[in-house]
Amino acid sequence: xxxxxxxLVGVLVTIAVYLLLSKNMIRVILGTAIxxxxxxxxxxxxxxxxxxxxxxxxxxxxSYTDALPQALILTAIVISFAVTAFLLVLAxxxxxxxxSDNLDALRGVNDE
Amino acid sequence: MINLxxxxxxxxxxxxxxxxxxxxxxxxxxxxxxxxxxxxLAASLFLVYTVKQDGVQTxxxxxxxxxxxxxxxxxxxxxxxxxxxxxxxLLVVIYSYxxxxxxxxxxxxxxxxxxxxxxxxxAFTTGDIFNMFVFxxxxxxxxxxxxxxxxxxxxxxxxxxxxxxxxxxSALFVITVAxxxxxxxxxxxxxxxxxxxEIGQPGIITVIAVLxxxxxxxxxxxxxxxxxxxxxxxxxxxxxxxxxxxLLTKVGVYAIMxxxxxxxxxxxxxTHGLLxxxxxLTIIAGCIGALAYFDLKQIxxxxxxxxxxxxxxxxxQMNESGLSGAVFYLxxxxxxKGALFFLIGMIIYVTGxxxxxxxxxxxxxxxxxxxxxxxxxxxxxxxxxxxxFIGKLLIVEGAFQADHIWGSIVVLASSLVVLLxxxxxxxxxxxxxPQALPSVERKPYRGMMVPTVVLVVLSVLxxxxxxxxxxxxxxxxxxxxxxxxxxxxxxxx
Numbered sequence: 001x002x003x004x005x006x007x008l009v010g011v012l013v014t015i016a017v018y019l020l021l022s023k024n025m026i027r028v029i030l031g032t033a034i035x036x037x038x039x040x041x042x043x044x045x046x047x048x049x050x051x052x053x054x055x056x057x058x059x060x061x062x063s064y065t066d067a068l069p070q071a072l073i074l075t076a077i078v079i080s081f082a083v084t085a086f087l088l089v090l091a092x093x094x095x096x097x098x099x100s101d102n103l104d105a106l107r108g109v110n111d112e
Numbered sequence: 113m114i115n116l117x118x119x120x121x122x123x124x125x126x127x128x129x130x131x132x133x134x135x136x137x138x139x140x141x142x143x144x145x146x147x148x149x150x151x152x153l154a155a156s157l158f159l160v161y162t163v164k165q166d167g168v169q170t171x172x173x174x175x176x177x178x179x180x181x182x183x184x185x186x187x188x189x190x191x192x193x194x195x196x197x198x199x200x201x202l203l204v205v206i207y208s209y210x211x212x213x214x215x216x217x218x219x220x221x222x223x224x225x226x227x228x229x230x231x232x233x234x235a236f237t238t239g240d241i242f243n244m245f246v247f248x249x250x251x252x253x254x255x256x257x258x259x260x261x262x263x264x265x266x267x268x269x270x271x272x273x274x275x276x277x278x279x280x281x282s283a284l285f286v287i288t289v290a291x292x293x294x295x296x297x298x299x300x301x302x303x304x305x306x307x308x309x310e311i312g313q314p315g316i317i318t319v320i321a322v323l324x325x326x327x328x329x330x331x332x333x334x335x336x337x338x339x340x341x342x343x344x345x346x347x348x349x350x351x352x353x354x355x356x357x358x359l360l361t362k363v364g365v366y367a368i369m370x371x372x373x374x375x376x377x378x379x380x381x382x383t384h385g386l387l388x389x390x391x392x393l394t395i396i397a398g399c400i401g402a403l404a405y406f407d408l409k410q411i412x413x414x415x416x417x418x419x420x421x422x423x424x425x426x427x428x429q430m431n432e433s434g435l436s437g438a439v440f441y442l443x444x445x446x447x448x449k450g451a452l453f454f455l456i457g458m459i460i461y462v463t464g465x466x467x468x469x470x471x472x473x474x475x476x477x478x479x480x481x482x483x484x485x486x487x488x489x490x491x492x493x494x495x496x497x498x499x500x501f502i503g504k505l506l507i508v509e510g511a512f513q514a515d516h517i518w519g520s521i522v523v524l525a526s527s528l529v530v531l532l533x534x535x536x537x538x539x540x541x542x543x544x545x546p547q548a549l550p551s552v553e554r555k556p557y558r559g560m561m562v563p564t565v566v567l568v569v570l571s572v573l574x575x576x577x578x579x580x581x582x583x584x585x586x587x588x589x590x591x592x593x594x595x596x597x598x599x600x601x602x603x604x605x
Contacts, residue, residue, distance in 0.1 A: 020280070025272070032279045039286045046294035069293070072242055076286055079249045080279075086256060087275055094268045106269045 005045045012038035025091045025101040029084065036080035040073045116162060117169045117186035119155035120194045121233045124148055124201075128226035138217050142209055145222035149202040149229070156195040163191045164584065168591065168601035170239065178603045179303040183239035185602055188587035189439060190236040193366060196443050197236070199570070200358045200450045201229045203563035207454055208351040210559030211461065216262050216349070224261070225355065228254035235363050239602055241292065242299045244367065245285050248331070252278050255360060258352045259344065270347035277340040281330035288323040295320070302602035305374045305595055313378035321376040321383045325368065325390070332364025334424065335393035338417050342401065345416075346409045350457030353409065357416050358450040362442060365420055369427045369438065373592040380430055388428040392519050394421030395526045402533035406468040406540075408456040411533050412449070415492065418526055419445040425519055426507035427592075434510025436589035440578075441503030444491075447571040448499060451488045452534070454564040455481070458557050459541055463549060468537060473546030480561070482542040484568050489538060491571050493531035499575035 012034055019031030047069030055067035095101050127148030134140050163169055163186060172181040186194075205225060212221060231251025238244045256278075260271040293299060295316055296307040308317055326337065333341045341361070345353055368387070376383050398417030405411055423445065426438030456466075458481055463471040475482045487498070494500035504527065511520035574581070591597050 020276070028276065032276070032283075035280070035283050039283050039290070042287055043290040043293075046290040048294075068299070069290075072289075072293075075242075075246060079246070079282075082253065083249075083256075083275070083279055083282075086253070087272075087279070090260065090268065090272060090275065093263065094272060097263075097265055097268055103272075106272070 001049045002045055005041060005049065009038050009042045009045065012041070023103050025094070025103055028103065029087055029091060032080075032087065033084055036076070036084075040076055043069045043073050043076065114171055116155065116159055117171060117184055117191075117237060120152050120159065120198060121230055121237060123152040123155060124198075124226040124233070125230040128223045128230065131223040131226065132220065135218065135220065138214055141217060141222045142205070145205050145226060146202065148226060149198055149205060152229075152233075153195070153198045153202060156191065156198050159186060160188070160191045160195055160584070163188050164587065168597060170601050179298055179300045182243050183300055183302070183602050184237050185239035185302075185598065186237055187591040187598060187601070188584055189369075189589075189591055190366075192439075192443060192584060192588060193236045193362070193446075194233050196446050197229060197232050197359055200446060200567070201225060201355065203450065203454075203567050204351050204355045206563040207354070207457075207560050210557065211351055211457060212349060219261060220257070221261060224254045224257040227251075228258065228355070228359075230254075232359050232363055236366060239301050240299050241301055241304065242289055245282070245289060248285065248363070249282060251360070251363065252282070255356065258355070259348045261352075262349065264347075267347045270344045273340055274344040277330060277344075281327055284323065284330075285327045288320060288327055291316070291323070292320050300602070301370075301374060302599040305599055306603070308375055309378065313376065317376065318379055318382060321372070322386065324371050324376075325383075325387060328364045328367040328371070329390070330364070332361045332368060332420055332424075333394075333417055334420060335390045335397055338394065338397065338420075341417065342410055342413050345413045346407075350453060350460065354450050354453035354457070357413065357453050358446045361416055361420055362446055365423050365427075365442065368424060369592065372427065373430070373435070374595045374598060377430075377595065384428045384430055387424060388516065388519060391421045391424035391428060392522050394418075395425070395522055396421075399526055399529040402529060408460060408466045408468065408537060408541075411537060412452050412456055415452070415530060415533065416449060418530060419449070422504065422507060422523055422526065425523060426503075426510060429507075429510040429514045429516065430593075431510050431513055432589060432593060433506045433513060435592045436585050437503050437506025437508075437510055439503075439585050439588045439592075440506060440581075441500070444499040444503050444571065444574060447567060447574060448488060448492050451564060451567040451571055452492060454560065454567060455485045455488055456537070458560050458564065459485075459537075461557055461560070463541070463547070468540040471541045471547055472544035473542070475542040476546055477549070482538070484565060485542070486538060487572065488568050489531070489534040491568075491575065492534055494527050497572075497575055499571045501575060502578045 016031045016035035019027050047066040052063040052065040055064045131141055169186040172178050172183045174181050228251050231247050234247035235244055256275050259274055260267050296304050298304055329337045345356055395418050398414050401414030402411055423438050423442050426434045460466050491498035491500055494504045508520040
């Protein structure tokens with residue numbers, strides 16, 4: 001099971017990297033969203049996918065799944081949610097200001 | 113006073129929250145931000161005193177035993193960094209009074225600064241690797257706000273790049289933490305160190321070490337990963353730039369030094385060899401950039417890159433001289449970079465341009481600015497009585513002890529380049545024929561001069577008072593040299 005999920009994470013990271021390298025701003029933001037999905041799945045997998053009860057103490061279930069990675073994921077999810085929201089608004093504002101969603105059009109550094 | 117080490121984190125945090133309620137009242141914002149930072153400074157100075165008297169301070173939140181709860185650890189290294197951070201932020205806030213402009217101050221400017229300090233101090237103090245990630249995000253999200261606040265076209269453009277780079281590096285940080293957790297099964301830094309020592313650093317731990325170098329290298333701008341820094345840092349206004357230049361990259365440097373002295377100490381040939389090569393390349397890349405530009409901001413920004421290289425080169429030696437030199441140089445660099453950004457901010461304010469070729473002859477009209485700039489420039493280059501000398505001396509001494517002669521020659525040669533790059537600013541801006549200053553109506557810049565003078569004087573005292581500071585620095589480098597001090601302090605119960 002771990003192998004399968006790890007392969008899935010690899011596929012997601014590949015897609016995310018491909019999208020991050022594209023020129024369209026929305027595609028890049030979608031890339032960051034997919035990248036965060038991949039890392040959340042990775043934390044879950046690295047904590048181990050052994051069979052066990054949900055980590056709620058009720059009755060006498062023999063073993064539980066690891067509760068720590070789930071807390072880590074929950075933290076990482078809200079953080080990446082906040083950053084993605086900020087990034088989307090920033091992209092919207094940049095679009096309004098420059099009239100373009102092409103990242104190449106945002107160069108304009110006048111180096112000597 | 114067991115909670116003492118949390119005060120430098122919590123006090124700015126509380127004041128930042130309070131400031132959210134008084135958006136329109138700028139005077140109140142200014143006063144409260146300064147008061148909060150002064151209170152935090154008092155707490156952190158007392159913390160340094162306590163750590164000096166009683167050794168490493170630890171607290172585990174919620175009274176859970178050590179590896180299970182989140183530990184906060186304040187050794188001398190992090191206590192000194194916290195104190196320097198608060199000093200610089202306080203001066204940045206005072207500098208902002210005159211230089212930021214009310215339009216920005218209306219939109220949660222001081223709150224964002226205080227939230228950023230919360231994150232920086234938390235990252236310096238935490239003893240838990242995932243908690244470090246969270247504090248990194250706290251300081252990064254506050255820095256996103258600061259870099260884009262004002263909404264000029266250039267700021268929008270550069271903040272998109274800055275945020276994307278940091279999103280990717282944060283994702284890598286989480287990946288690294290996930291790998292590390294699957295190998296050692298713990299998140300507490302002292303406990304991770306113990307577990308790695310038990311399994312004797314197999315290959316996967318070395319891979320994780322390199323991943324950590326990549327993650328913190330993006331934050332701290334080491335050689336192949338510094339590409340985002342020059343563009344992004346040139347975008348925000350000067351006080352924000354000073355704050356970023358003095359603090360943000362140093363958090364990455366701190367994290368590299370902490371992990372490479374606490375975790376990955378069993379196979380130093382590869383990991384620390386890699387760190388050393390990259391730091392030398394960082395110095396060279398920074399030198400090229402510092403000489404290439406006629407733009408005041410870019411010259412000083414590339415000097416940040418050089419300093420990061422020098423500090424990490426010292427840390428990579430893993431001997432007493434190298435590490436205490438790195439600690440000395442790290443604190444010096446935070447102070448002097450703050451001072452330099454303040455000074456070039458005033459030059460830009462006076463001349464109305466950041467292009468060196470369009471200015472000249474300021475020595476006749478602004479002599480005090482010129483002399484303070486000259487002192488700061490000499491301090492940056494490391495002329496003996498000033499602050500940059502002792503750190504670089506110890507770093508070079510450490511490199512000679514470890515037989516890395518070539519590296520230390522590069523470090524010494526880089527001092528010349530640094531001196532040349534900042535003296536070029538002095539020659540172009542202060543000597544020569546006076547150029548016509550822009551005739552727009554301007555306020556006097558005395559309000560900016562005060563924090564600048566304080567910072568330059570502090571850096572001079574730092575250089576002159578080396579003997580007095582030495583016991584503190586020795587304490588700091590001892591913890592880095594002997595991880596057992598750190599581990600025993602955290603896991604003692």
